[in-house]
Amino acid sequence: MTKKSNNRPTVRDVARVAGVSTATVSRALQSPDIVSKKTRDAVFAAVSETGYSVNTAAQMLRRNRSGTILVILPDISNPFFSKILSGIEEVATRANLTILIGNTNGDSTRYANILENLRNGRADGALILNGEAPPDGMLPEGTPAVSISERLDGTPYPHVGTDNERAAFDATRYLIEQGHRKIAHVTGPQDNTLTKDRRDGYVKAMTEAGLSDHIRLIDGGFVYSDGEHAGHHLAKNWPDTTAVFCANDESAMGVIRSLQQHGYSVPDDISVMGFDDVPFARIFQPELTTVHQARNLIGQRAMEILLEQLEKKPFSTGSVYLDHRIVSRNSVAGPRN
Amino acid sequence: MTKKSNNRPTVRDVARVAGVSTATVSRALQSPDIVSKKTRDAVFAAVSETGYSVNTAAQMLRRNRSGTILVILPDISNPFFSKILSGIEEVATRANLTILIGNTNGDSTRYANILENLRNGRADGALILNGEAPPDGMLPEGTPAVSISERLDGTPYPHVGTDNERAAFDATRYLIEQGHRKIAHVTGPQDNTLTKDRRDGYVKAMTEAGLSDHIRLIDGGFVYSDGEHAGHHLAKNWPDTTAVFCANDESAMGVIRSLQQHGYSVPDDISVMGFDDVPFARIFQPELTTVHQARNLIGQRAMEILLEQLEKKPFSTGSVYLDHRIVSRNSVAGPRN
């Protein structure tokens, strides 16, 4: 009967102090309404007295659920993801779920390691923001999952994001309405569904406006240096362009700097528009005109759909789109002359 | 003998396939070198055949360890933290430890909820980046923890960061060496150890250079709008200032924009220097001269010290400082005339 070295109180300790069984302690804690008020009070008092806190491992083992959801993203430092994360957290917290963040860094080995959390029971479901479908066999069949932002073609998971084609269409229309005709588009990275959708929206808007002769596509990417290269390309090859629609804000900033180095003034000589409305878009000079995505709501909605899956309720399949809007700031003006 | 509904293979399944006991399966997986090669091979083959993955909950319960460490920070979207996080992750991954991120958002209720992960066994130790000591009783005694960046005065936890007083001293010296005399300092938020240390370093450098008459302190903070206010204050009250040292990069950007709105040119009329070297410092115009902190190394070192605590090895107490350096860019020049 020697004392255990680890003194963390357990249900047994609480039961002893409260004068009830461990089953009753568990019930009072998990389903307070199915025990008598007297019992409930006694148990709660015993919990404070002992400083009891449930042992999550035991609970997970017994329930066969971790109460954790895995958020898979390519780069946690990318400001695009932080607001989505907040939305996810809000809903998860309300549902008493913990969030585990898996940062792939674009590395497939890391991605595989992260997915392991679903196989070993550390997480019950996943929110996939990295745009890459889990390789076959890496996920137990029927694992609840939702893809965010990028669609995961050929996958059964529901998807939440922005209607990118529509948003790109609206952005291009916006430039046309400012009087621009020679409008270029700097795309995102190849083999990305976002890139395709935004490019399609741009092409569609140009075509519908009878400007198909002015379509100018430049291969880009989502980082600053991609924008710099694109700006250089633009200055060299299409110097008479009056407006550029970029696939995201960061590349738009690179385009602007590069254009400035080539002697252009933005927006006086050339207008530049981004996509995302990251926090820095307001601080950058010129303040960036861009497409705002409802990132917080996207995160919330995705988490809600995952929750429905976890609870075996019917859930929406296919894509859910949240509203976007154009944010007018200073990087776009009418064409000169 | 009905089939269980949940088909995840267990050690029993692996044991049956490999023709050994569950104890041996566990040994082959956890300490491959203490079983015979023949057994090891049989177990590994059985693992692939069955698609076995350890049940983390059972493992945690049995070992009384979660293999997870908790990283507590105020704001995950703050770029200052992301590189520190990478450093932490690198070391944690090498040690086969999972990271759980707790985002307090400066909310003490959330902070308390996050600390609960240490009491319920979901995490074995903590890395504290939010500058706030856990309230008494919120952490089981002897919980391994390390504070990062901000010191936690009155706390037994080791600390890893930058020697802020020294770094601020160096930054101020740098401005003095460029020929500046009337140098202002925009501080961080009150009641923050970083603020105190950086202010002290500034005052010390000014005093040592015989410039104590030119000490100009402006209460600031770590966000953009704090900088804007400070810039306004500066323009109104000390218009002949030729250089400003700001407590961080974000506030330095606010100071610059605000000064520009007051008609100053940076750095021609006035030089502005930041602190941190966040990623955006290179994109901002003018590119920001600042103090680089070894954020990745700070994260690594902190995780290493936490690891030593977890393994009950002796570990360094007190503060560990990693080297900082001045990064010269375009927001600082010599004084006009």
Next chain:
DNA sequence: CTGAAAGCGCTTACAG
């Protein structure tokens, strides 16, 4: 409304 008992899937002293 409550209790006694089984069992979730591991790991590890103990014995050989």
Next chain:
DNA sequence: CTGAAAGCGCTTACAG
């Protein structure tokens, strides 16, 4: 080097 068995701390069908 290996196996049989106990037990980590919960929760929940079962019985009353």
